[in-house]
Amino acid sequence: MDTKEAIRLSKFLSRHLRHSPQAIGLTLQEGGWVGVEELLAACAAHGVPISREQLAALVAGSDKQRFAFDAAGTRLRAQQGHSIAVDLQLKPTTPPAVLYHGTAPAALPAIRREGLQKMKRHHVHLSPDVETARRVGARRGKPVILTVDAQRLHEAGGIFYQSGNGVWLVEQVLPEFLREL
Numbered sequence: 795m796d797t798k799e800a801i802r803l804s805k806f807l808s809r810h811l812r813h814s815p816q817a818i819g820l821t822l823q824e825g826g827w828v829g830v831e832e833l834l835a836a837c838a839a840h841g842v843p844i845s846r847e848q849l850a851a852l853v854a855g856s857d858k859q860r861f862a863f864d865a866a867g868t869r870l871r872a873q874q875g876h877s878i879a880v881d882l883q884l885k886p887t888t889p890p891a892v893l894y895h896g897t898a899p900a901a902l903p904a905i906r907r908e909g910l911q912k913m914k915r916h917h918v919h920l921s922p923d924v925e926t927a928r929r930v931g932a933r934r935g936k937p938v939i940l941t942v943d944a945q946r947l948h949e950a951g952g953i954f955y956q957s958g959n960g961v962w963l964v965e966q967v968l969p970e971f972l973r974e975l
């Protein structure tokens with residue numbers, strides 16, 4: 795499996811584990827899990843055959859650790875990024891003092907007005923370091939980096955979660971907690 799193929803399969807899995815499982819006949823279980831057998835059968839039935847070996851390689855090789863097997867290795871889920879209702883059963887966690895968010899210049903006026911909003915996802919996604927934030931922002935052109943005063947937001951009642959792959963999640967970040975780097 796070359797890189798291009800891995801990206802294609804990873805995008806297919808992300809799409810159906812985060813946004814539209816029903817499009818390939820899947821229903822996510824509590825926690826966002828789906829049985830590996832069932833997942834591979836559904837992929838094959840919809841024109842995207844993936845072998846068990848390929849799946850293992852995709853999960854292990856994902857640059858952002860987008861997917862995770864359960865402890866038994868019989869179920870898989872996306873670690874974050876869902877748009878459909880799914881309770882990942884994450885525990886509220888005290889964030890580090892500062893977190894980062896990379897975005898596009900075009901989004902800045904709205905962000906200055908209303909802060910960071912979750913848009914189509916379940917949460918606002920925040921990065922633990924500038925470099926990661928820069929990469930996230932660069933998906934939309936030249937990135938702008940915002941620092942989030944996570945400690946103060948947490949003290950003010952903001953509830954933070956950390957996904958299995960290290961992304962910090964929060965409901966919203968109002969402008970008073972943001973600074974442009």
Ligand code: HQG
Binds near residue numbers: 858909
């Ligand atoms: C922006 C990727 C206008 C926000 C990454 C972002 C991440 C606003 C966009 C994960 C706004 C939403 C998430 C407001 C926020 N007005 N625009 N008030 N508040 N925005 O993709 O954080 O590859 O939903 O800045 O690595 O970019 O999918 O969120 O530009 O972890 O695994 O609205 O997606 O991971 O875009 O990225 P997204 P994001 P994956």
